[in-house]
Amino acid sequence: MARITDTTGRLLLLDTASLYFRAFFGVPEVIGPRGVPTNAVRGLLDMIATLVERSRPSHLAACWDNDWRPAFRVEAIPTYKTHRVSGTVDGVVEEQVPDALAVQVPIIVDALTALGVARVGVDGHEADDVIGTLATLYRGRLPIDIVTGDRDLFQLVDDDNEIRVLYTARGGVRNPDVVDEAFLLDKYGIPSGAAYADMAVLRGDSSDGLPGVAGIGEKTAAKLITTYGSLEALRAAIDAGDPAIKGAQRARLEAGAEYLDAAPRVVEVVRDAPIGEIDLSAPTRVADPALMSRLAVDHGLTNPFDRVVSAFDALGMG
Structure with a gap:
């Protein structure tokens, strides 16, 4: 090493x-x-x-x-x-x-x-x-x-x-x-580097050819990660039928499931x-x-x- x-x-x-x-x-x-x-x-x-x-x-x-x-x-x-x-x-x-x-x-x-x-x-x-x-x-x-x-x-x-x-x-x-961490909180509304990675998965990055979840922009991604604590916890809430995740947002996240399975291996x-x-x-x-x-x-x-x-x-x- x-x-x-x-x-x-x-x-x-x-x-x-x-x-x-x-x-x-x-x-x-x-x-x-x-x-x-x-x-x-x-x-x-x-x-x-x-x-x-x-x-x-x-x-x-x-x-x-x-x-x-x-x-x-x-x-x-x-x-x-x-x-x-x-x-x-x-x-x-x-x-x-x-x-x-x-x-x-x-x-x-x-x-x-x-x-x-x-x-x-x-x-x-x-x-x-x-x-x-x-x-x-x-x-x-x-x-x-x-x-x-x-x-x-x-x-x-x-x-x-x-x-x-x-x-x-x-x-x-x-x-x-x-x-x-103060910069991340002020700029993106997220508390940590780990939360930034989870937000980046949801948001995607066109400069790297990462599509993100369609219809989920940076602010929405940050709010979701902050609310649920992590991408893993967010996906668990979706699977459990959390009533707070509904309508078009639920449909978008469910449609992006295959992408969300793969993207962390690229972003992290x-x-x-x-x-x-x-x-x-x-x-x-x-x-x-x-x-x-x-x-x-x-x-x-x-x-x-x-x-x-x-x-x-x-x-x-x-």
């Missing part, structure tokens, strides 16, 4: 693809000396520097999508992310990724390697599952910040164990929404993905100076690397 040898400080979990996609679309294109665009690399390195300067994490993981559309989710809901499929190459379903971003991903991998930032992925799983597993493994041992632009990870919010989400969709990493993040042995300690030195130097020269990344190293230097990197 992943290792945290010191349980003081803070664990920072990065939804890496969410961040480098945001960087790609938000940072003006820059072409490096080798003719390769570098805006996503630059943007991600700048984000990491900002997060390290602000959060001063003792532990850090760049969580990775080893599989962006896992088979177990597609089996449950065949429409899962179908609108993002670009085609099949050698039997592998590939995601639509702009060419100018795709060529930067190997550079991002090398940059994280050079810096010594742990990059954690699990075959057959998304980064969300890696984040869910690490948050579960280390909850209660140290505070955990999850950095993402994906609302799905709100389900991991847990005030008792100091797990929160820094949500970058609106303000980026410089001014993220800090999502805790995995909490026990097989993560191997890896040290999550924030870097105390540049892991591969030669690789970092080559990347800096080949792609014009000296300034972004200097800023990240300066941020880590404040934590003890030399």
